[in-house]
Amino acid sequence: MTRSTPLLAATLLLCAGTPAALADTDAVVHAWPVRQPQRDAALEARVEAALKTLTTRQKVGQITQPEIRAITPDEVREYAIGTILNGGGAWPNLDKAATPAQWRALSEKYQAAAQQATPGIPLLWGTDAVHGHNNVRGATLFPHNIGLGATRNAALVRDIGRATARAVRATGLHWAFAPTLAVVQDVRWGRTYESFGADPALVRQLGQAAVEGLQDGLKDGRGVLATAKHYIADGGTRRGIDQGVAHASATDLARVHGAGYLGALDAGVLTVMASFSSWTDSAGYVQHGKMHGNKTLLTGVLKERLAFDGLIVSDWDGVGQVPGCTDEDCPASINAGMDIIMVPFKWKAFHANTLRAVEQGRIPMARLDDAVRRILRVKFSMSVPAAVPATLEAVQAPELARRAVRESLVLLKHRPGLLPLPRTARVLVVGAAADSLARQAGGWSVTWQGRDTTNADFPQGTTLLAALRQRLGAGQVTFDADGTQHDPARFDAVVAVIGEPPYAEGEGDVRVTENLRHSRRQPADLALLQQVSGRGAPVVTLLFSGRPLYVNDLANRSDAFIAAWLPGTEGTGLADLLVAPAAGEPAWPGFTGRLSFPWPAGPCQFSTREARPWWPIGGGLSGKEAKAEGKPLPEPADPPICPL
Ligand code: GLC
Numbered sequence: 310m311t312r313s314t315p316l317l318a319a320t321l322l323l324c325a326g327t328p329a330a331l332a333d334t335d336a337v338v339h340a341w342p343v344r345q346p347q348r349d350a351a352l353e354a355r356v357e358a359a360l361k362t363l364t365t366r367q368k369v370g371q372i373t374q375p376e377i378r379a380i381t382p383d384e385v386r387e388y389a390i391g392t393i394l395n396g397g398g399a400w401p402n403l404d405k406a407a408t409p410a411q412w413r414a415l416s417e418k419y420q421a422a423a424q425q426a427t428p429g430i431p432l433l434w435g436t437d438a439v440h441g442h443n444n445v446r447g448a449t450l451f452p453h454n455i456g457l458g459a460t461r462n463a464a465l466v467r468d469i470g471r472a473t474a475r476a477v478r479a480t481g482l483h484w485a486f487a488p489t490l491a492v493v494q495d496v497r498w499g500r501t502y503e504s505f506g507a508d509p510a511l512v513r514q515l516g517q518a519a520v521e522g523l524q525d526g527l528k529d530g531r532g533v534l535a536t537a538k539h540y541i542a543d544g545g546t547r548r549g550i551d552q553g554v555a556h557a558s559a560t561d562l563a564r565v566h567g568a569g570y571l572g573a574l575d576a577g578v579l580t581v582m583a584s585f586s587s588w589t590d591s592a593g594y595v596q597h598g599k600m601h602g603n604k605t606l607l608t609g610v611l612k613e614r615l616a617f618d619g620l621i622v623s624d625w626d627g628v629g630q631v632p633g634c635t636d637e638d639c640p641a642s643i644n645a646g647m648d649i650i651m652v653p654f655k656w657k658a659f660h661a662n663t664l665r666a667v668e669q670g671r672i673p674m675a676r677l678d679d680a681v682r683r684i685l686r687v688k689f690s691m692s693v694p695a696a697v698p699a700t701l702e703a704v705q706a707p708e709l710a711r712r713a714v715r716e717s718l719v720l721l722k723h724r725p726g727l728l729p730l731p732r733t734a735r736v737l738v739v740g741a742a743a744d745s746l747a748r749q750a751g752g753w754s755v756t757w758q759g760r761d762t763t764n765a766d767f768p769q770g771t772t773l774l775a776a777l778r779q780r781l782g783a784g785q786v787t788f789d790a791d792g793t794q795h796d797p798a799r800f801d802a803v804v805a806v807i808g809e810p811p812y813a814e815g816e817g818d819v820r821v822t823e824n825l826r827h828s829r830r831q832p833a834d835l836a837l838l839q840q841v842s843g844r845g846a847p848v849v850t851l852l853f854s855g856r857p858l859y860v861n862d863l864a865n866r867s868d869a870f871i872a873a874w875l876p877g878t879e880g881t882g883l884a885d886l887l888v889a890p891a892a893g894e895p896a897w898p899g900f901t902g903r904l905s906f907p908w909p910a911g912p913c914q915f916s917t918r919e920a921r922p923w924w925p926i927g928g929g930l931s932g933k934e935a936k937a938e939g940k941p942l943p944e945p946a947d948p949p950i951c952p953l
Contacts, residue, residue: 376653397757416481435484442476456717456874458905470522479703490569491544498549499817502855506905507917509568517572530696539584551815607646714882751875752813759811770878798845808853913951
């Protein structure tokens with residue numbers, strides 16, 4: 310198809326409703342398969358009966374989602390609010406050490422208030438449980454999705470979903486804003502680690518498994534609502550710019566970026582979160598604009614073509630980015646098909662503005678009723694009282710996490726016979742990240758950005774350093790954070806831990822003026838390896854990162870190089886593959902993790918469709934290979950700036 314000029318595209322859109330515009334809408338919708346609705350007559354009857362009892366003001370309360378720092382239980386009752394959330398780094402009473410019982414107690418206060426306002430219609434509390442119940446002190450944090458993608462193990466992902474749901478229910482919450490179903494096109498994106506990978510088929514398989522696990526037992530108080538997010542093409546933006554513009558043809562939008570949603574729908578996902586990003590149809594260069602205002606995709610594709618009967622929730626003040634809207638006033642997004650508006654702090658103004666818009670007919674009552682019908686359908690599809698105790702044990706699953714860590718590790722370089730280290734090995738551990746649960750867990754860990762925490766915030770966690778001391782004995786393990794205090798020659802091996810500092814969302818974007826050379830963004834990591842490499846002991850390097858990175862200079866100073874991603878709280882899983890099992894212990898099958906993203910061979914290889922990476926998708930060593938890779942990796946000088 311010829312690339313039309315922006316002028317033609319603008320004309321097309323200005324004449325919305327013309328045959329050309331309708332043809333474009335049809336092309337977008339018809340790129341997707343037809344799915345048939347599956348309705349439950351008894352559920353529908355219950356929904357209709359409840360809908361009839363609600364006033365317009367109560368209906369607006371159902372579509373309004375404030376944040377717990379901005380609303381009290383009394384206000385939930387006064388405004389008949391139907392749903393709340395806690396953002397990353399928000400805890401009951403602003404206390405990051407709040408126990409599961411304290412979370413549960415606050416949830417019960419909100420629930421009681423909602424039930425007084427709208428008897429029989431429960432309140433839903435949503436949270437970003439994206440790698441375990443990660444806001445809660447003491448909860449097990451699993452590897453982020455980029456590591457789970459490397460396991461390629463759907464059954465494991467499903468089990469993690471179940472364990473996460475149990476933890477969320479233990480705290481009295483109902484809804485996990487997970488899984489992210491992005492199929493990442495440019496690893497500069499700060500949310501690359503929230504994705505299972507760059508292969509649509511793998512994202513579909515693991516996304517389906519995650520939803521099945523999270524929503525398992527929904528009707529008997531064990532499962533939680535899952536969220537297919539962020540619809541759509543959040544991982545396809547130009548240059549990986551968070552909340553940017555995704556350029557894709559209508560066909561690729563469905564085939565690549567839609568793959569995860571088809572899997573989630575197959576799993577019966579009940580909620581979808583809209584993406585902050587925008588979409589431009591790269592085939593006809595038609596700018597479809599912000600997803601939060603895109604009626605063709607929210608309603609035409611998701612609700613009609615794909616017969617999605619659940620609810621669509623906006624992202625955090627996402628409606629404010631729709632042209633003509635503000636955070637607190639956006640009939641356009643609701644009319645496009647948004648059912649719940651996540652309006653964390655400006656919710657009172659939103660409530661008033663939206664009620665007025667309905668009364669003035671700028672939001673048709675039929676659209677409001679459709680949104681509330683969907684919300685009630687979701688609420689009545691689950692048992693709200695939790696069948697899980699509010700205990701620390703209920704938010705933990707250490708052995709499952711340990712197994713996930715083992716299966717997520719990808720061995721990119723290995724001197725044959727080096728790993729696993731013998732139990733008699735005397736090991737020098739270097740790199741501050743070896744003793745940091747914050748570095749091990751990454752973003753979305755107790756706090757939103759994963760920063761401003763210490764190991765004390767993860768009492769349940771085990772750092773790699775602690776895990777090595779447990780397996781080898783403290784006397785055989787020496788820790789030297791910058792590697793300057795000890796002579797490596799006095800040890801059997803050096804274990805070096807390097808990596809990215811924690812980040813989340815756009816704060817993790819690699820800027821256009823930067824590139825993927827890790828040692829350029831973290832020069833201390835190169836200095837660390839220069840300090841210990843070639844000094845009489847082999848060096849085993851682990852990289853904690855939220856994305857593949859260009860590491861030739863670092864791998865050349867390592868005898869083994871492991872992509873460890875963001876493994877979470879169970880560092881024991883790392884030591885399992887680094888150190889041989891003791892007599893009688895299970896012998897792990899070596900390194901089974903395989904890349905779900907290509908691994909760059911150069912500092913500008915941002916694209917996940919790179920033709921000649923160091924390792925392709927599916928790459929990685931088992932550790933049992935008889936011979937090593939021959940020559941050192943090339944280390945050419947970086948270009949002054951990567952091509953845009
Ligand atoms: C954030 C994220 C979204 C998250 C939401 C609530 O901005 O985009 O993934 O679920 O806000 O914390």
